[in-house]
Amino acid sequence: MSKFNVRRILRASGPIVTDATPSGTTHEGAPGYARDAKSELFLLAVANLVGEDTFYERAGQRDDRYENLIREVAVADAGWTLAFLTWLRAEGNLRSASLVGAAEAVAARLDAAKTSRVGTSGSPGPAGGVRNRQFVDAVLQRADEPGELLAYWTARHGRAIPKPVKRGVSDAIGRLYTEWNLLKYDTDAKGFRFADVIDLTHPSPAADKPWQGRLFEVALLRRHGRDWLSSAAGLPTLVANARFRDRLRTDPDVIYDAAELRRAGMTWEDALSLGGSGADKARLWSAIIPSMGLMALARNLRNFDQAGVPDEVAERVMARFRDPGQVARSRMFPFRWLAAARHAPSLRWGHALDQALTASLSHVPELTGRTLILVDRSGSMFGRVSRRSELTNADAAAIFGAALAMRNHGRTDLVQFGTGSAVVDVRAGESLLRVLERFANLGGTQTLQAVRRHYAKHDRVVIVTDEQAWRGSGDPGSVIPAEVPLYTWNLAGYQHGHGPGLPNRHTFGGLTDAAFRLIPLLEANRNGDWPWNRG
Template sequence: MRFNFTFRKAQPNTVNHEGAPAFTLTPQLELYAAVATAALSDQFYEKADTRLARLRELVARNDPTFVAQLAVYAREQMYLRSVPLVLAVELARLHRGDNLVSRLVARIVQRPDEITELLACYAQVNQRTGVKTLNRLSKQLQKGLAVSFNRFDGYQLAKYDRAGAVRLRDALFLVHPTPRNEAQQALFNQLVAGTLPTPYTWETELSALGQATYATQEERTAAFQEKWETLIASGKLGYMALLRNLRNILEAGVSAEAVVEVCAALSDRAAVARSKQLPFRYLAAYREVKALQNGHVSAVLTALEDAISYSAANLRGFGPETRVVVACDVSSSMQTPISPRSKVLLYDVSLVLGMLLQSRCQHVTAGMFGDTWKRISMPRGPVLRNVDEFYRREGEVGYSTNGYLVVRDLRQRQEVVDKVMLFTDVQLWNSNADGGTLAQEWAEYRRTVAPQARLYLFDLAGHGTAPLDVRAEDGVALIAGWSDKVFGVLEALDNGGSALTEIEAIEF
């Protein structure tokens, strides 16, 4: 993965899901890419159970310490919840002889419902049916979960004590945490008895309103309007709750004063930083609001633009001396939801990350590729508006995956650039049957036009192959994930490191 500047040829050693020549990744890179893009839901080329089986197989092929470091990186830097638990469970099955697993579990379990999710995953992976079959729990998992239990207070335990394959009460009996003091023992007793006080949350307030009886629809609407205004003024809505309920808030007809407060909260720089939202969450909210017929829509859209800009405030872009190409894959396989309940597509993630990077660069060419490659000039700054403009024009290039055309265009123009960024699922192929490949075009471009150029493949799907040999190919790197944290890898690459440098530096 280190950049080398001697030209050499590497031959493909596999094919991708389209049957095109491709290169395998190292076990570390493949696991990293699979984890960073895992929603553990069905994707265009791969079903959820297939992805889970591949994750388990890759854990067995990697060093246990690296797997633990990757789990921490996924939880703390990429804000993923489920896949770090899968890694911990699989490590517990394979690794013995030290306290690596217990330390990992204690670090990645940050909410009470992750205790029960981890136990449900443990049951599935070890083919256990029913809570009673979990009584032979891994000792290291048990120790790590005990530490986690001691971290949570009564409010957190009550809030996340939900029905499911494993309840928190079941987990308490399985883990046997030693209470820190008498007060915590009392909490554990309440959890067992089912007498923890119902936590006060904005959800419980709205739920109570929804179950009430109203004489007229107008009375019901007025009740929700008043409740939303009260919640907004109280500051009890967390940032994610506010972001996900913008449509409900505006449809409730809240006052202009309340909308001003909403916009101020959304675009509060410190609140944005604390919220740790994935960039595409802002796009999902933007689209929900934009579809409304409401006089406050423009103000809220502006606040969302400010918010996503602040979310990437630390993103290190490039100055006017660095010539950058940002190319977004709009092929059919990218038109796949990131999870079954989400309206966000891999294509959306590609465009958001691409436009975020474009907003931080001063000398940039942006465009999209499918059957063809098309350059599209966009103003710097309005990330979400630019994404919508790309989305509106997607049909102009078709739906194949001819990524090689991006580099061929540069070569034919004899245009010298420093960095080429491809946001894609990396399942590139040639629908034109002219024999061109990205590997061939890149080698020729570097040989005849820009020997110093670097190619970055931003892998948004993690299927385990690449169209070039990222282990040895000149000036090529693979970066994976849906978070703006992917751009933090660029600095490591420029300093002679790899996409794995930040992961391998994690200590715990």
């Protein structure tokens, strides 16, 4: 009898800590398992677009839960919180949750400092401490965000802005305030213009940007409606923009000159506005397209077709969609590519968008053995991701489940489930968009029953879900052997999950495929750490 060379239960652990026994219920009445504060915060944050209702939680309830969690964790462990918020804004690509998180972390730590309750566990910085300004600086990654954060702070905490917030904003301004960003983001629609932010925080020009002092001066003059051009020496894009607008009065055709548009730092919104209703839209879009970012291109496909943009121009757009490097740098969520594909009015964009969607799922791993993939298609999954999107958590779940099945074709069983369940056919070499057409709305959330019906000695089970199982549907891991890993991918961040925290029972979440990278780590018997600690 073999003594050592036997199959053992892997004991690798993931970062999400879940209770071993139920402490509540899901929103549909099944036994619910709570998580510790960091785990609940993480799962909520990676699915939280702030101010958005979900199927089971109103926006106010959800936002309050998020703020309370971030305040608790920031006081207890500043180092973890700073690393988390830095990752959330950068790799997680979630703006609002990051800004709110930084503001509330600072507010909580300032309150706690009055009673000496600020924790420094795991914290970098002088004497083991984290400076409050670091939270603010870390999450400000786009030039309109300093104003966004100040607007949030004043609305939530009043007009008195503490020094750490001002200093963190000032640190970020040195990185973010450029000529192009001034033209794009400093508009009358903003409550806090660039000049307002400068007035409040008194930033110094960055050491490597000697022209930035003039930029600050121009922003202040623009804000107050004064002549600024004479102060713009050394700011060539701003000067070119002003001259372009002057030239347009006598030479309307300059609006179709792609090189002049680029030299003037003209955004596509400004170019369309300046062109007016009488402009030749096909020519105008053809001139603007070379200067547009990938997200703007994906959002304007209908406008391109309605304007009659020529095929050779459309081909240049599609070449960018087919470029995996550009797709990665765009940091667009996979569901945004699906939205573009669904709303594109003509067939010419289809294949390139399918390639872009596939490229946006670059973290999907190739796995050994056989995998059962269950995609939640219950009614609660059909709540929209945001008010501005027609896409739902059900769409996101289908994208991720189908991508994993296609990456591991021939070694997976892809199943959609709700009240009932059904296998989703995946054919070799076919389009991901075509596979997504086979998913449906299947009613309730009978997770346990779906696992019981479809598990057939697979080497692992992956469930993509909001975890809100119906009453009568218990722990889905109870019907598979203890040595078989179960990975629950939570897309909604509700308080209670559908199963206990046990060996080989792992939870991760988010709106990107980055979480898939944990599976090979865990199965190599290495602990799956927080994503910012994986190196």
